[in-house]
Amino acid sequence: MAISRRSALAASLAGGAGLLFSGGLGAAPAWADTAAGGAAGPDEALRLLKEGNERWRTYSQTHPNESRARRQELVAGQNPFALVIGCADSRVPAELVFDRGLGDLFGVRSVGEVPDSSVMASVVYGAHHLHIPLVVVLGHSSCGAVTAAVEVHRGAPMPDGYLGYMVKQILPGIESVPDDGTDAFIDACVTANARHIADELAADPELSGAVGAGTLRISPARYELDSSKVNFL
Numbered sequence: 001m002a003i004s005r006r007s008a009l010a011a012s013l014a015g016g017a018g019l020l021f022s023g024g025l026g027a028a029p030a031w032a033d034t035a036a037g038g039a040a041g042p043d044e045a046l047r048l049l050k051e052g053n054e055r056w057r058t059y060s061q062t063h064p065n066e067s068r069a070r071r072q073e074l075v076a077g078q079n080p081f082a083l084v085i086g087c088a089d090s091r092v093p094a095e096l097v098f099d100r101g102l103g104d105l106f107g108v109r110s111v112g113e114v115p116d117s118s119v120m121a122s123v124v125y126g127a128h129h130l131h132i133p134l135v136v137v138l139g140h141s142s143c144g145a146v147t148a149a150v151e152v153h154r155g156a157p158m159p160d161g162y163l164g165y166m167v168k169q170i171l172p173g174i175e176s177v178p179d180d181g182t183d184a185f186i187d188a189c190v191t192a193n194a195r196h197i198a199d200e201l202a203a204d205p206e207l208s209g210a211v212g213a214g215t216l217r218i219s220p221a222r223y224e225l226d227s228s229k230v231n232f233l
Contacts, residue, residue, distance in 0.1 A: 042217035045082045045134035046232070052099035057228040065101025073103075080106040083126040085113050085197070086138040087145065092223050094138065097230060106132055112145030113137055113197050114169040124206045127216050135201060135216065138230070139194035140223040146193055149174055150186050172196060194220035195233055 055061050083106040084094040094100075094107050108122045115123070126132040139146070148163070149170035158164050173196030174189040198220035202211045210216035220233040 040133075041215075042133045045132075046217075046219065048100075049082055049098050049134075049136065049230070050232075053097060053228075053230045055099040056097050061099045063099070063101065065104055070102055078103050078106075078130065080104055080126070080130060080132055082106070082134040082136060083108065083123060083132045084136045084138055085110075085115070085119060085123065087111060087113055087140055087143060089140060089143065091225060092138065092140045097223055097228065106130060111166050112143060112149070112170050112193060113139060114145070114166055115197055115200060116165075116169070120201075120204070120206075123201060124204075127207055127210055131215075133216060135198075135218045136232075137194045137198045137201070137218065137220045138223060139190045139221070141187065141190060141225050143190050143193075146170060146174070146189050147186055149193075150189055153179070191220075191222055191233060194222055 080103060082104075084098075085108045086092055086094050088109045088111045094105050098105065106122075106126045108119050110116065110119055123135060127135070145166055148159070149167045152158055152167050153171060153174060159167060170193055173193040177185065177188050177192045179185045198218045201207055202218045207216065207218070211218060221230050222233065223230050
């Protein structure tokens with residue numbers, strides 16, 4: 001029997017050469033219990049991230065899971081313990097700020113953490129097919145994308161094209177924040193944007209069931225460029 005195009009796509013994305021999920025779509029992959037770095041649930045995943053960020057913040061990184069053995073292990077498949085939706089900003093690479101290595105984090109990056117269709121597909125795939133227990137929406141201080149949205153909020157013209165799309169996606173998250181006309185408002189909007197996106201993800205029909213069942217947690221957070229610390233909101 002020929003497999004469906006959807007099944008073939010899932011097999012390809014799984015990371016194995018022609019490997020299908022055992023038990024069909026949505027079932028745990030055969031390697032789920034063997035790949036190092038996995039977490040038992042959201043609490044354990046959050047602990048690993050916090051410990052890694054503390055190492056990064058204090059310049060005591062261990063650079064885990066970069067060995068020859070780890071690379072060979074991951075040829076058969078992946079079992080990341082957390083998914084991080086981060087900004088495309090070059091100063092906030094998730095593997096560095098959480099001191100993690102290969103196969104640990106399922107990373108998705110877009111300007112301002114904007115959850116377009118590709119980002120949403122990545123999150124749904126990570127939650128349902130990689131069984132990732134924790135999604136972190138990671139904003140950061142001095143975010144240029146949020147600043148651009150604030151400028152439009154304050155009366156600047158809407159940018160054309162893709163930048164305009166970005167701004168339109170960020171505006172709903174910041175328009176409920178009182179604007180006092182200072183830079184403190186922009187900083188507050190960074191937090192508001194991360195929280196808004198996390199709420200959107202949690203309410204999405206393809207994710208809300210897992211969130212309600214407690215098998216998936218979606219946590220907003222922000223990275224402080226001056227202190228290198230991640231604050232979970």
